[in-house]
Amino acid sequence: MTSVSKFARFGLLAAAVALAPITANSAEFINILTGGTGGVYYPLGVALSKVFAEKVKDAKPSVQSTKASVENLNLIQSGRGEVAFTLGDTLADAWKGNTEVGFKNKLTKLRTLAAIYPNYIQIAALKSSGVKTLTDLKGKKMAVGAPKSGTELNARAIFAGAGMSYKDLAQVQYLPFNESVELMKNRQLDATLISAGVGVSAIRDLCASVDCVIVEIPKSVIDKIGTPYQSAEIPANTYNGQTTAVNTATVENYLVTRSDLPDDEVYQMTKALFDNLDALTAAHAAAKAIKLDTAAKNPPVPLHPGAAKFYKEKGVL
Numbered sequence: 001m002t003s004v005s006k007f008a009r010f011g012l013l014a015a016a017v018a019l020a021p022i023t024a025n026s027a028e029f030i031n032i033l034t035g036g037t038g039g040v041y042y043p044l045g046v047a048l049s050k051v052f053a054e055k056v057k058d059a060k061p062s063v064q065s066t067k068a069s070v071e072n073l074n075l076i077q078s079g080r081g082e083v084a085f086t087l088g089d090t091l092a093d094a095w096k097g098n099t100e101v102g103f104k105n106k107l108t109k110l111r112t113l114a115a116i117y118p119n120y121i122q123i124a125a126l127k128s129s130g131v132k133t134l135t136d137l138k139g140k141k142m143a144v145g146a147p148k149s150g151t152e153l154n155a156r157a158i159f160a161g162a163g164m165s166y167k168d169l170a171q172v173q174y175l176p177f178n179e180s181v182e183l184m185k186n187r188q189l190d191a192t193l194i195s196a197g198v199g200v201s202a203i204r205d206l207c208a209s210v211d212c213v214i215v216e217i218p219k220s221v222i223d224k225i226g227t228p229y230q231s232a233e234i235p236a237n238t239y240n241g242q243t244t245a246v247n248t249a250t251v252e253n254y255l256v257t258r259s260d261l262p263d264d265e266v267y268q269m270t271k272a273l274f275d276n277l278d279a280l281t282a283a284h285a286a287a288k289a290i291k292l293d294t295a296a297k298n299p300p301v302p303l304h305p306g307a308a309k310f311y312k313e314k315g316v317l
Contacts, residue, residue, distance in 0.1 A: 015023060025268030026102050030269070031276055033075055033084040035068035036146070038178035038205075040197035040286045047283035048083070048273065055272035056265070067176070069169030070094075070102040076258055077107040083269065087119055087150035087195065088252040089157075092300040102148040109199040109259045111304035113270055115297065117289035118250035120234055121154050122199045125191035127211035127241075134162045134215060140190040141171040150251075151177075151195040158193070158217060158249060161225040165290040177202035185209050195251070197286025199238055207239040215249045228252060254285060257304050266306025274310075 032049055035041035042065055044167040049061035056214070064081070066072055071085035073094040080086075097106035125131035129140060144166070145151030152174060159165055166172045173180065173189060178220065181202045194200055206212055219231045233245040255273070257266055273280075274295070280287035296303060296311040311317035 009207065017267045020036040024031065028058045028060045030056070030059050030082045031080070032061060032063050033066050033072040033081040034063060034147075035064055035072075035085060036176040036178060038156050038181070038198055038200070038202040039068070040284050041068060042202075043283045044280055044287060045085065047280045047287075051272050052269060053277045055276065056268045059268075066151050067146040069153075070148050073107055073110060073256070074103070074205045076256060077109050079109075079260075082257060082261060083113065085116075086256055086257050088115075088254055088300055090150045090153060091254055091256065092228070093153075095301045101133075101153060111259045111261075111266075111307075112257050112296075112299035112301050113255040113257045113266065113304060113307050114273060114290075114295040115299060116253045116255055116295070117197055117286045118230075118232065118252050119150075119154070119194065119195045120232065121158060121195045121234070121249045121251070122200065122203060122234065123191060123193050123215035123217065123248075124184075124203050124206055124239075125213045125215055126187070126189075128187075129212050131174060131189035131191055131215060132213060134158075134164070134217065134221065137191060137215075137258070138162050138164070139170050141173070142169050142186070143175045143183065143189055143192040145193065145195065146176050147174040151193065154191045154195040154249075154251065157225050157229065158221065161221040161229075178205075181206045184212075191215070193254075197253075197284060197289075198234055201300050203239055207241055210310070211241060212239070214242050214246045216246050218316045219247060222249045243290060256301070257307075259304065261304065261306070263304075263306035264308065267305075267309050269271065270307045270310040274314075 032045045034045035040292040045063045052059045052061040069086040069090035093101040094107040144155035183189040222231045232250045
């Protein structure tokens with residue numbers, strides 16, 4: 001009896017020791033969900049992972065390239081990511097459980113970490129296509145982003161605001177940024193719509209390789225769509241051959257996390273983000289628009305308590 005009892009106690013102790021590292025380290029892994037490598041999410045995600053590795057205690061960050069907003073939010077909900085980049089309109093749809101967008105149920109585990117920078121909805125067309133305005137896109141071949149990505153949802157909204165639909169196009173391609181640009185270089189597409197930070201590498205690459213036009217999205221179209229879309233300008237000379245400012249639509253981007261992450265971990269991540277904005281700006285100029293005083297204002301989903309603690313300390317909540 002005594003030897004059996006000792007053996008049983010030893011077995012329980014061994015099991016506890018075997019399980020301990022998994023439990024202790026589970027919160028250390030920070031998978032950052034981004035987007036395609038030709039966009040802005042990915043380079044910012046890489047920069048953020050380096051910041052977390054240095055500034056968040058025991059962190060083991062990784063970066064995952066994805067189809068962006070919709071996929072990212074579904075992965076967060078299912079526990080397969082800790083931090084994700086997303087567009088604000090897609091985030092609002094996820095919280096509501098908008099099935100048409102790609103959310104089967106309300107994604108109740110989402111929590112806001114920070115509002116970051118606006119996405120500029122940018123339409124680039126080959127100069128040889130003759131496209132100068134939105135209506136000129138009728139009868140043309142166009143890429144609108146990966147299927148049900150944040151970019152593609154933006155494309156639907158812009159077309160609706162202009163009184164158009166995909167049916168007006170000769171051909172619709174659902175492609176990531178880099179793939180759409182390669183087809184344009186080969187004259188297999190006339191135009192592409194890319195929703196990303198201003199100065200996105202895919203359009204820079206395109207306009208450096210072929211003569212292209214940045215197509216205006218008029219304020220009247222944006223006003224018809226309404227919130228959360230706003231009017232803004234792509235500054236002159238952002239892209240090769242673009243000598244004047246071009247009006248377009250913007251939508252705010254967010255970093256989100258999961259409700260079950262420890263408050264202290266999310267606090268550290270939020271602090272690390274704002275203490276090291278220079279590292280993100282070095283990775284992409286879009287990060288210049290990340291501001292502490294607007295990061296916690298009116299988020300589409302609730303702030304994570306860890307992030308809220310940081311904003312309260314800074315007096316911006």
